[in-house]
Amino acid sequence: MxxxxxxxxxxxxxxxxxxxxxxxxxxxxxxxxxxxxxxxxxxxxxxxxxxxxxxxxxxxxxxxxxxxxxxxxxxxxxxxxxxxxxxxxxxxxxxxxxxxxxxxxxxxxxxxxxxxxxxxxxxxxxxxxxxxxxxxxxxxxxxxxxxxxxxxxxxxxxxxxxxxxxxxxTFKEETETDLFGEQAVLCGGLVELMKAGYETLLNAGYDEKLAYFECVHEMKLIVDLIYSKGFAAMRESISNTAEYGDYVTGKKIITKESRENMREVLEDIQNGKFAKDFILEGQAGYPILKTMRKRCRDEKIEIVGNELREMMFKK
Ligand SMILES: NC(=O)c1ccc[n+]([C@@H]2O[C@H](COP(=O)([O-])OP(=O)(O)OC[C@H]3O[C@@H](n4cnc5c(N)ncnc54)[C@H](OP(=O)(O)O)[C@@H]3O)[C@@H](O)[C@H]2O)c1
Known part of the structure; x- marks a missing residue:
């Protein structure tokens, strides 16, 4: 067939x-x-x-x-x-x-x-x-x-x-891993990580554009290396200083508590709680999605990002 x-x-x-x-x-x-x-x-x-x-x-x-x-x-x-x-x-x-x-x-x-x-x-x-x-x-x-x-x-x-x-x-495995990946790592986890880094620099008095370059813009360049060649090759490409900082600092950011939170996120996906909440959100006319879309669009980090993209990518 x-x-x-x-x-x-x-x-x-x-x-x-x-x-x-x-x-x-x-x-x-x-x-x-x-x-x-x-x-x-x-x-x-x-x-x-x-x-x-x-x-x-x-x-x-x-x-x-x-x-x-x-x-x-x-x-x-x-x-x-x-x-x-x-x-x-x-x-x-x-x-x-x-x-x-x-x-x-x-x-x-x-x-x-x-x-x-x-x-x-x-x-x-x-x-x-x-x-x-x-x-x-x-x-x-x-x-x-x-x-x-x-x-x-x-x-x-x-x-x-x-x-x-x-x-x-299986449908089960695809659904649970897909929801977990997008929530804990690809979308939810990643965006919060970038924002937390950006805000830490900003709160310490650093320039907002530098903070954006460091914590958001460069993410793609590193991920592109991981995408095409893996972690080891990415680490060969960065400086020894960056590689050393990577080994000694990463685990201070993703702590035991973060891993426990990830496990709880997975549990809510496995037991259907996330699915129920999302279905109810749709039935209620998306109050959370609509509020968050507006709030995030107006955040300082987005405004700075838009200005930098205008500067970098305009013809
Ligand atoms: N987005 C991704 O990259 C991605 C990745 C992997 C898997 N998926 C899966 O792919 C599926 C589609 O997701 P998506 O993000 O591509 O959807 P989407 O872009 O939000 O779908 C929008 C399209 O669906 C139409 N539509 C909405 N409600 C409809 C209805 N009740 N009857 C008929 N047409 C309707 C819309 O037409 P109108 O103009 O009428 O609204 C529009 O053409 C989902 O199962 C999703 O989980 C998505």
């Missing part, structure tokens, strides 16, 4: 949606996009050359339906359009295991349910495809009445991510 000759429908045309749809189209597959009729994304999808279907029609014609709308909107989309609308034996795909793992979607038994989760933000999935490099992806099969779902997931991963590195996992 392959994706070829199948009617593929990507639901949503946002970060992941545009990347999956465009990469699959460029890989030679028959792809349409499904959106709400008043969606702001319709125009972009049409401009990019896609047939845009309404949700009801899309559910009926799809051989493969990939859910690339926000996690918190997927259960309603499934209940309203896909549960009764999808063909018998159709394939239902996800790019994150959240709704299956936390039982927010209970798929019909005849559906073949798979996941292809690129380990990358959507816009990088597209950029790296265009550079013919690709990104790694996790794949998994949750339900497989056809016995052909794994092959289809592999085709999808190759068509979107170019087989840079495809690992098989």
């Amino acid at each position: 392959s994706l070829l000759n199948k009617k593929v429908v990507v639901f949503g045309y946002g970060s992941q949606g545009h990347a999956h749809a465009l990469n699959l189209k460029d890989s030679g597959y028959n792809v349409s996009v499904a959106l709400r009729e008043d969606s702001r994304s319709c125009e972009k999808a049409r401009k990019d050359g896609f047939e845009v279907l309404n949700l009801e029609k899309a559910a009926k014609v799809a051989d493969v339906a990939m859910l690339l709308v926000p996690d918190e909107n997927q259960p309603e989309l499934y209940r309203e359009y896909l549960k009764d609308g999808l063909k018998k034996g159709a394939f239902l795909g996800f790019a994150h295991g959240f709704n299956i793992h936390y039982s927010q979607i209970d798929p019909r038994e005849d559906l073949n349910v798979f996941m292809v989760a690129p380990k990358s933000p959507g816009h990088k999935v597209r950029d790296k495809f265009l550079e013919k490099e690709g990104v790694p992806a996790l794949i998994s099969v949750y339900q497989d009445p056809s016995k052909e779902t794994l092959q289809l997931a592999k085709d999808w991963a190759k068509g979107v991510c170019l087989n840079l590195g495809v690992l098989e996992t």
Whole structure:
């Protein structure tokens, strides 16, 4: 079983949606996009050359339906359009295991349910495809009445991510590690680390632009070295002074207490508390997300960063 000759429908045309749809189209597959009729994304999808279907029609014609709308909107989309609308034996795909793992979607038994989760933000999935490099992806099969779902997931991963590195996992493992990584390290942990460093220098009277260069801007240069060559090669590239400081100071920052906090974060992901809080946040109209977005946009560190980017990157 392959994706070829199948009617593929990507639901949503946002970060992941545009990347999956465009990469699959460029890989030679028959792809349409499904959106709400008043969606702001319709125009972009049409401009990019896609047939845009309404949700009801899309559910009926799809051989493969990939859910690339926000996690918190997927259960309603499934209940309203896909549960009764999808063909018998159709394939239902996800790019994150959240709704299956936390039982927010209970798929019909005849559906073949798979996941292809690129380990990358959507816009990088597209950029790296265009550079013919690709990104790694996790794949998994949750339900497989056809016995052909794994092959289809592999085709999808190759068509979107170019087989840079495809690992098989479970919905549970992908969901829990993904949530932990983004909260404790990649987004939550990293941003707070950079801000704490910046504010320490600022509070001690140092120049705000220097503080930004040291604690935020240079992060990318170090991470790029780790990304391409690993920790040892990064340390070969920095000075002995920096390397010595790295060994003697890192553990003073990430203390036993920080590690204990990480363990608690993981526990809340494993026991469903984080998922429940996030689902309630969505149902309440996102009070925390909206407040924090405003507050963070107005913070001094963002203003300084914008000024520096203006200086560095203006043509
Ligand atoms: N963002 C990432 O880089 C990333 C990485 C790995 C995995 N994932 C996973 O990929 C999935 C999609 O995430 P995303 O960040 O790409 O989403 P997103 O960018 O927020 O999705 C927005 C798109 O979904 C549409 N949409 C929203 N609600 C809809 C609904 N009820 N019915 C139909 N269309 C709707 C929006 O159209 P409108 O104009 O109508 O609002 C827009 O086209 C999630 O499962 C996420 O966990 C994301």
